[in-house]
Amino acid sequence: MPLTSRLSLFILLSALLALPALRANADDFLPNVDPGKVVVRTIPGYPAIEAEIEGNVEKEWDRGFRQCARYVASINNELRWPVVVVYPDWVAQPPEPKARMLVHLILNEQKDFALPKEKGLAMTDQPQQTVVCYSQYGAFTLENFKKGLAEVQNYMKKNNLVQSGPPRILYFTNPAWIPRWWMLSEIQIPIPNVTNSPSESAPAAQ
Secondary structure, eight states, X not given: OOHHHHHHXXXXXXXXXXXXXXXXXXTOSSOOOOTTEEEEEEEOOEEEEEEEEEEETTTTHHHHHHHHXXXXXXXTOOOOSOEEEEOTTOSSXXXXXXXXXXXXXXXXXXXXXXXXXXXXXXXXXXXXXXXXXXXXXXXXXXHHHHHXXXXXXXXHXXXXXXXXXXXXXXXXXXXXXXXXXXXXXXEEEEEOOOSSXXXXXXXXXO
């Protein structure tokens, strides 16, 4: 098969494989927002298995994910997306290469799960939150996190919005089998719960 044909076949297969991870399904906990936009929305509360991890922002979150995934498998539950990574020590500034992270795998609504036995894991119920968020394609890197965080912070400054909690990132794509440039993430900053947000869907700040 000619090189161009093989390349076209690879691109087609990659695109088909990527679709399930990038498309919002009816069973998704939280549909993603359109990439490239700043959006204010309310995130429902959720029960989660939480791993507290400290280390490289780009790599060590995966260690927390694997810890949580082992617990999810032990209770015969299903993995749910997105994966939520919270940076509890950063209220006003972006993380450095190393940080303390809280990795959340979202559980189903039933509450009768056995408590985790593995060290570093905890059960947590996260409250409903209003957030300003920015969704983007690209590798799960610190540089891309800072890029999205800057979009959110610029929007908040323009609209006089006050930060009420630490920033976090939502990973909508499984990085094990999706090309880096197709990975979808969403950066969020919590704000006080409000009934009328300044904009439910606004262009990204320039």
